Amino acid sequence: MKKFLVVYGLLLFQCVTAQNEPVDYVNPFIGTSNFGATHPGAIAPRGMASVSPFNVAGRTDLNSLEKDSRWLSNPYVYENKFLTGFSHVNMSGVGCPELGVIISMPTTGSLKINHLNYGTTYSNEEAKAGYYSAELDEYNIKAEMTASTRTGVSRYSFPKGKSNILLNLGLGLTNEQGAMVKIVSPTEIEGMRTVGSFCYNSPEAAYPVYFAAEFSVPANEFGAWKIPSKYEGEEAQWMTYNGETRIKKGFTREVIGDSIGAYFTYDFKEPTSVELKIGVSYVSIENARENLKKETGGKDFDAVYAETRKSWQDKLSVVEVKGNNEEDKHVFYTSLYHMQIHPNIFNDVNGEYPEISTGKIGKTEGTRYTTFSLWDTYRNYHQLLSLLYPEEQLEMVNSMLEIYDENGWLPKWELNSTETFTMVGDPAAVILSDTYLRGLTDFNVEKAYEAMLKSATKTENNPLRPGLDEYIKNGFVSVDSGVAGPVSVTQEYNIADFAIAQLAKELGKEEGYQKFLKRSVSYRELYNPESQFLQPKHENGRWMEGFDPLAGANFSKNPGFIEGNAWQYLFMLSHDAEGLIKLMGGEKAYEEKLDAVFEKGHFDMANEPDFAYPYLYNFIPGSENKASKQVNKLLNKYYKNSPDGLPGNDDTGTMSAWAVYSMMGFYPIIPAKSVYTITTPVFEQIKIKLNPDFYGKDSLIIRKKEINNQKNKVYPLMRNNQVFPNFFISHEDLVNSKELIFLTPEKE
Template sequence: MRFFIFEHQQTPMKKIFALLFFTQIIVSQNLSQYINPMIGTAAMGHTFPGATLAFGMVQLSPDTRIDGSWEGCSGYHYDDAVIYGFSHTHLNGTGCSDYGDIMIMPTMGEPSFNPKEYSSTFSHSNEKATAGFYAVKLDKHNIDVRLTTSTRVGFHEYTFNSDGTANFILDLNHRDKLLYGDIKIIDNKTIEVLRRSEAWAKDQYVYARIEFDKPLNISKVIANQENRNGFYSGTELKLALSKNVKKGETIKVKVSLSPTSYEGAKLNMSEINHWDFNKVKKQAEEIWNQELAKIKVSDNDKNKLTIFYTALYHTMIQPNIAQDIDGKYRGRDNQIHKAEGFDYYSVFSLWDTFRAAHPLYTLIDKKRTADFINTFIKQYEQGGRLPVWELASNETDCMIGYHAVSVIADAMAKGIKGFDYEKAYEAYKHSAMLDHFGLKAYKENGQITIDDEHESVSKTLEYAYDDWCIAQMAQLLNKTDDYTYFIKRSQNWKNVFDWQTGFMRPKKNGGWDKPFDPKEINNNFTEGNSWQYSFFVPQDIQGMIDAYGGKGKFEIKLDKMFNAESKTTGREQVDVTGLIGQYAHGNEPSHHMAYLYNYIGKPEKTTEKVHYILNNFYKNSPDGLIGNEDCGQMSAWYVLSSMGIYQVTPGKDEWETTSPIFKKIIINLENKSQIKINRKNNQKIIPKKTNNKVLEKEHILIPVPVIDAENKSFKNELKFKLLNPKPINFSTYNDLKIYCRIIDENYKNSPFFEYYGDWTLIGRNTKVLAYSEINYNGKFYQSDTISASFIKKPNNYSINLISTYNPQYHAGGADGLVDGIYGTTNWRKGDWQGYQKQNFEAIVDLQSEIDVEHINCNFLQDSRSWIVMPKKVIVLTSKDGATFTEISHEDIAVDPLNYDVFTKKVALKIPKQKTRFIKVIAENYGKFPKGHQAEPYDGDAFIFIDEIEIKP
């Protein structure tokens, strides 16, 4: 073997370390011995322990959960003691529940379709999980189970340890909602199945071919549509196949999957054309060894090796191949297409995986990276836009941003070939120019406010990063005008940065939302709080450091985050875990933060934080993940960081470094070369920073001004003032001015004029528009224009709240219920008041006795968010505010299992009378019933009320 030591000049990693390249790849070792699929199956890892291959279509695993509970998202939780069956699709560490398709369960005796009867207890002591293999004993009927798999075929082996009637229960109503299913009996050893289901993916197709190695008879059927000899269909569909067995007899089952057709499932079955279980198991281990050998680490600590290789294994479970052997796949248009020159994949958790998993793939899986991008392009062509969170040919629109552009930009920056750069650019420019999810306001105003869209701060920040990715590709493709447009958009983070508090902060009605608590988890952020989003400017880290006041102050800010109290306020967010101060390693927005110390010349602090996380938040045990695995992202962080590298800014051909935790690391690349890392050649490197020239001169963005007022509504008059932003990235400036425009019924066409002092609005609805302008070296730069609408209250009523609203859902305070501003079904924008574990009760003071005949109260229901209608609304009146008399009520038939989102006006007609005080009581629904997703959490309902209307 010949090798040479030299400084590598062509590697895509510009800043890593000295490299050793070899001419051959070392012979594969048995690395699969270090895989422990049980890691992450307890606590909140949400992984599954069953058999699968790298990026395979089949994930054959036991299901211990048949509900849609958060802890049961993968179908399995280590704390459970009952198995309901073995299904062929599972999600790896997601925060939403789906899959569990084509469930088979062996039993003995009289077959039953009741899950409580066909399920069985089991013990972890009788359970074994390795790479590509799973085994367990079902206690109820003493059945030994062994499972393995190829890419598209699940292979089962069941040993019945007693004489009697053996059954196989095929329950197509297992877990999620069955939209339609059918079962075709081909012969006494073969059946074909179609399952169309709805859960997170709204319309999922799974075709399956099931083959037994021994003949069986149909013993029981439920089919609520067709039920004839050899064909069964419906939305209630279950089948039992039975056979008399002797003690110790074994029955084997093969199940092939296809997203396209029965023909596809039959073709895919050819992956296993025999009945040798051990052969398939051995092939699965060999395939995993080949995949794991892409990275070889050396250490004497077997636990560390197990944690590392299981993490690498978890990064390779999804995305999943989603085409038949002949290349046919189901597109986003629900039509069948054929992949030409690439493999088509599914399950893209891009909000999570763009951060570390996809950068890892660009290092060890360039071919698959190109395939992923070709898949994105086809989804754009066939579905109208790039994927956000695609699942089984469905766009779930879960999470935020359009982070497919990050994956594409990163691949292009690193020179990865195999996809059409121009078509990719067309696709992600299209995604950036849509009007949904706050993009319309973002494009027009340079920011998203609470008034525009919920999770406004997070969306503004993540759109800005994605726009930077587009700008890089525009520059690469010589699209000058697009580059200028998107590089300016990429600086929109400045519009939600509060230079006074030093936090990314939500805007409302042109100004900062009040009150503000950076620890509060609320609907202005995506699964986090301001602390966890105030460092997300990966595209302009130097600009972010400048915004905080320079390196010294930025270091202090980082230190404060890591050393703050490890407690959040506001909404309970199960994803925010693994807290170090306000850093939350259990969720993705924090994942890059420890590496920010590198940018201010403090790499030792990066090493300290990274090593603490590696050593404390990843363990060789079922609870070994501090948060959701999230389709490989949590583990990809470990894989990269343990090797001493991390990509803070995907889309830039640049890696951050720290000290690795392994003695020796070899990365085997697809071109047969290697990268060798060891502690000596990768110690405390202070990364060389690239100055971001695009943020100078003509490409600079001026932050928008702030319209500062106490409220959006007012009785008689309202004072407001305009605040100028800090002009980030300017070393010197002059003539910083604000221009505004006032529009009301008297001034409808007024021009912009220079703002010169506080204003007082009097007596009418008014709209204020404003922008900032700066003179820099003789050239004028102008911000986007923002606006605020101020509403004169339609009455002079006051209100006394007897119950206490949740601080997150305050609607601007008590007067928010009588201000004439109505909330919509998008309650996350903050216009509703929310009350939990209590009735709503308030007294409206009309200020004088007036004739009243109609009282209307507006409520909202979004049962998935634990918000339901009140059971009863009661109205009482009083002339003195002390003694109240009930004059009307309405009972409401509440359906907490109705998951539609809607508003309802409860209109109460009362005997016409003079009164001054009106008391409104709305009775809370209370605990959710069995079957609701809140039930396992002993969940209490919210009442959401917005406007109380009192009319003569």
């Protein structure tokens, strides 16, 4: 706790003295506790490389969350204290352990290569956009890190005397093993490390990440190590070294195996800083080296950091907020920052990247993105990109279509050109449709439509939509299908089908529109008016016995739902809010049930199925104020300028996108419908810079104006001096406005 206070103090100090530019409001510690699963490491916008402190291995006395003692998905936990290095490829805000490899570690004194022995506590952490530093207690070393897009750069300030820099390729957050390392010269190491099996899926697709490491000071001595697996045969009796770590001093050829590493040692006559650059690539060592050279060649640590800070400043300045609420600005800009981590750049500087499933190396003229956690991001993340970073969103759409070309299927949860099949539904359709409907049409929409149709109609060997045959025949996936969470799956398919229908309509494909629109409400088959819940059904149409609307909370097993219970899924049907209201017997019943979600503690801010519930009050005329109230209550409760300042896994920026939208006062309530619903913004004024290439203008201003709120007579929005009649505004109207005034009730 003491540590946190120190950092907090530093940040406050910073805010007072700095220019208060958007980049200065980034607090990378947000989300590093409470399972936010972000890391405070240095990264450039959408960087392939990042350098994160790695403090999740070993010493459960010091690390309350330890990677091998539990399910843990992050390389860093704020409360942990035992640091075992700095990992150079990392994921942010995900729910499964992966990457967290190519771990460097500076030490002093005699060489120790077991992380349990060389690990240390640390002090005086500092984290900014593109920068992290800490002091290593055992060694009196200051370790600083920054990063360009594909290269992690560290500066280790050593005291006088014997020192070491380790490159540990055994340790990692991933559960995969296997690495190669080769010391090229006293200033260069190259190698690769196997990663993969994200969320314990597709272990057979595990793949290497390559690296080239360059040291600013030549090693006095160097070597590699290998920890062999223990030999079990008779011969073990002659192997006095059985299972023991071998130190391969001066070794310059490849060392390969499940657990290996390399070290440089120094003997400094005076305190000395060593800069370490590690370029990464998913194509080859050569590309990793080229990435390093092209991005950081001739630049020292400070120069790389200055460039990366500038990149962050440019990215984050897309929104300028005004107001006296500094803490909210930290939350806001850190949320924007977290949205600029995944999806991340996958291609090397020369354009190359490994294609998905073809085994080939592809080449892009633009950017190939990866890390598509689409079950999360289809709900708000990509909508926000379409508004703030339309050029990025279009590149992502193109990446998704390339994935379709390569793999024959759109992505579901794609990571580094592997389809991990994590979570359910068919979310790509929503994103493609939504993007097009928001006016970002510069992609091959016919191919996109073809790809959507394929996953929506192919009933054999369809990896994206298991249970599709039942769904088409009966309107729902049954508990007999063998598909996990059949009610959730049915709802997700409905949402995807709604998206297809919307795009079909836009493209003038009337038949497709009608067909998929009809399919998009088939969830109604699962609505039981008696329980007033969606319930799992047998294939023959009979309700599954023993329905418990609470089953499924906290990830407990559940016959109907995935990562949620019946409360948390009931309203996840914004595309048919009117239909659901009707089913439930009217707006009052709908509202009462929605109230119950919040009042009875069924609401889960930490996961996606219900996280748009607060906005649903805007569907109930006269109760719209509840939306703003609830949204702002949740913002205050769950989003904070502190390590526990995210409600849970950031879900590759989805939780952050929720905050950004909510703090700006609007939200894309219906996936694949180009419309926002309105709540009270957090800031006095918000200036959104628009990309004129896409929106024909360069900005949009939102202002908050307090009014006397007369119940049942709220008119939330003024545009061009005209008051809008309801709580919804189309994307087109929003971006075409010069200034929007969000009317808000006076504070109670």
